[in-house]
Amino acid sequence: MTENTVQSATARRRKWFQSLPEARRLEIRAKDRLRKKKERAMKRAYRNGLVQDASLPPQDGPSTDMEMNVDFQEESDTHQIDSTRPRQNRVSFSGIVQVDSDESDGERDGPSDAPDFECYIAPPDVQMDHQDSKDMTVGIIGRKVHEQSGTVRWQDGRITVLPTIMKNGVNICESGDVEVVKFFASLQESTQLSQHVLHLSAADMQRDDIVETIEFALRDNKPVVVRGNAINAPSEITTEWLDRKFGISPDMPVSIHDAEARVADSAHPHKAGTISMLVDGMSDPTKIQCVLDLPYAGVRNLDHGRRFGWSQTSQQCPIYEAVHPDNFISHFWALLHQAGYVSFAHHDADGVATYVRIESGGKMWIFFRLKSQKGGRTAYANAMMKLVDYPNNKEEVRKLWDAEVVYLGPGDFVIQPPGQVHGAYTPVEGFATGGSFYNLASMHHSERARYMDRKKAEFLTNQTHAYSYALETMRRIAIAIPHISKRIPLYRRSILSLCLMVIKCQDYVAADAVQRNIMPSETAVLAEAICKSIVSFLGIKNVGSISMTLFRDRQDIAGDPVDRDMLCTHLELFRVLDV
Template sequence: MSDERPNDLTIGLLGTEVPKNSPMVRWNDGHTTILPAVYDGHDINLCDAVDIPIIKYLAQCPVSLPDSKYVVHFSMKDLPTHDILDSISESLSQNKPVVIRGIGNHYVGEELTAEFLDKYYAISPNRAVWVHDVKARAMDHTRVTQAGLLKDFFKSMKDPGAIQCVLDIPLAQASLPDALKNLDHGLVHGWNHTTYDVPISSKVHPENFTVKGWAILHHAGFLTYPHHDAEGSLTWARMEVGVKFWVVFWPKDRHDDRKHLQEIAIRLGNFTENEDWIRAHCDVEVITLYPGDVLIMPPAQVHAVYTPVASFATGGHFYHYGCMHLTEISRYLDVSSGDCLTNQMLHNALETFRRMMIGIPRLSPRIRMSGGL
């Protein structure tokens, strides 16, 4: 990757990573990208029915800019200030995603290969993974994954007939950037502050500690459908290689009406039949993430992601005392309609919540709870 950011994101893809005749779309921020194309035995593009209409809609949505009323934008130069965590925490507690430009790693000139991941992230080419496949999803949405090895995923990256991703690459050594690490209240306060008084004496699910770091890997042209992340967690993501259009949705009104929030999430999950309703009831912004950019989303944030070029990102989940009112709403959505609203289930939430509750009497007075308590 170079520091240049060309608007034409189709260069070098046609005929090598995607079909030569792949359709294209121009985004509201000036980028041109391919539209996904995987064909059946009758030369019908299986992405025409669902993926392409969604992407065309996303491409028309407004760009998230620094003056956004929904998203708070920072840059790397903001991070040395002593009160940056307070500002980020306040934004997240108000249900506003936070973007920080230029904070992560940026390996200039490195191509995204299995060797690259092995060299910089200790992700072995022989790692076993679950591969999500667009063609399989289009033919049967209940059977979208297959077991494979990471090196085979990279081989198929150069197959114009395949569009795939790996959503869950455990990366326990990854964590929030150093300047942001204390945002993870589940670990910093829940676990760190309670094991002296309440030692760990029973089985504890490893996800309490491992989901703080993971990686995701995508071929060019992969659309992640609208969803929210499960179990009431906050999510952070850092672009390492490539580009992503991260699209976030909010209700135009009735922001505290959980039935309305549930309806929005469900309708977004069946976009092609509800596009007119979504246009009437949702505000939307597109956050374009480049290498080095970090995005932090509050709980229950419904979002879709389009990956126009082969990309690699790291990220993780965490909890925050100031966002527990949003965590409760997110978990309500999980219980009421979870199967159609999220792309991955977690298994550690209640154990971390118990630790966070036990830790409340010992909290620093600097820590603000939900609602400013």
């Protein structure tokens, strides 16, 4: 290549760059500065021996022209960032969760049953670098969100836009969404010192006891936040990226949650649409929309419903009858949001524990916790109803609830116990993957959440299913108990909760479920027999008194460990194998 050719290409790039809007140029410069900062940090880490190999791209010397040193293409407005990650610093999360590796953006042959969850562990001065960019409004006002959008500063110093949809010169989000986001922004930042949130690093995920560590946290009603897992994330979401990397078709029909429709009718915020319609709307400042239930594939060893319930009971109870697909496809999902969408405080439906990983963009995630855990079910339900209607109950909400906020950037993920009350705000367009699961140590949380859904599901959760897969999965977990490894701990309150949900299943059908009647099942008789035997072993003679045992005292404690040897002996009848 001749010198004149190089100069000509450089001139074309400079001309193209100067033709961009000022906001876009600022955004590109910011990304260039961030990339250079990471490259310098990796060089320092290499010199200090913090990494084995700083596999950085070749450098042609220091740039004297900031604008011309930007990684961009003339033909495309979408740019890959974080592309300089050394492969030597990736570790596997195999056994905890199941997601796609970021080593290649090539097409997948199909979901694997248990691929490794690979991540890059950044050195100390590089970890969580995405949190250094505090102003999250740069490049989106007037482009992704309305030009009159206000801003708010969060307790960690981050600045975000406020939800804005202008109609006749008035922001229709002002009295609802804006107030909720300002409330969220006023809440304290969650740190490593938190007593109610467990903070881990990507390096922690390599510990031999990591499954037990997370399981115990969920048992004790503590969400888990994991940081330091850097991934390649696009600066803008495209249908091509979603299709190629996650298998989400552009023309997939979806139910879109629309902020404007929610203002008009909070109980019915849905509109029919497709993935391409939502993605195209990300550049429409007059819209704020999201999709909450995109199909995806995802969790593993923490999921006792699939690990024990469905995988290890076909010998005792073969699957002859038709099984509703929600037993499988509803376990894994993805979230796609336009900038400015706020999810009000809620818990997830069906009493599931949940896992969410940020693939692109970022979220402010808010964990709520009642200040007093001693109240009964009625007190808990009343407190929940006040929280979900915060604008009309501001003073009472602050008296009843504590809260902590975490920022989740690309690669960060959170695991929540069943019934965890949480809110979320997406200040920039974002895509996240997630999963839902049941765990034997957390069944007491599942029971309380499903009990609340029975009473007021339409107010307390943001996404329900026409069919609840919970019962069939819990029946199979119960059938697996006589054969489950003694290494798996069982707890009195938690196991009683499982038994109650199996025996008195009609009491746990969500209030807004389309199918209210319990359908016949091949698992019903055996599961109920095992649960009644467990209840008897725990010294409860009258099944009807289980509720009294569970509903008194604190609701968030799993109870004393159950003697597995004695329980195994008591359930010997159910351990006999058919020859």
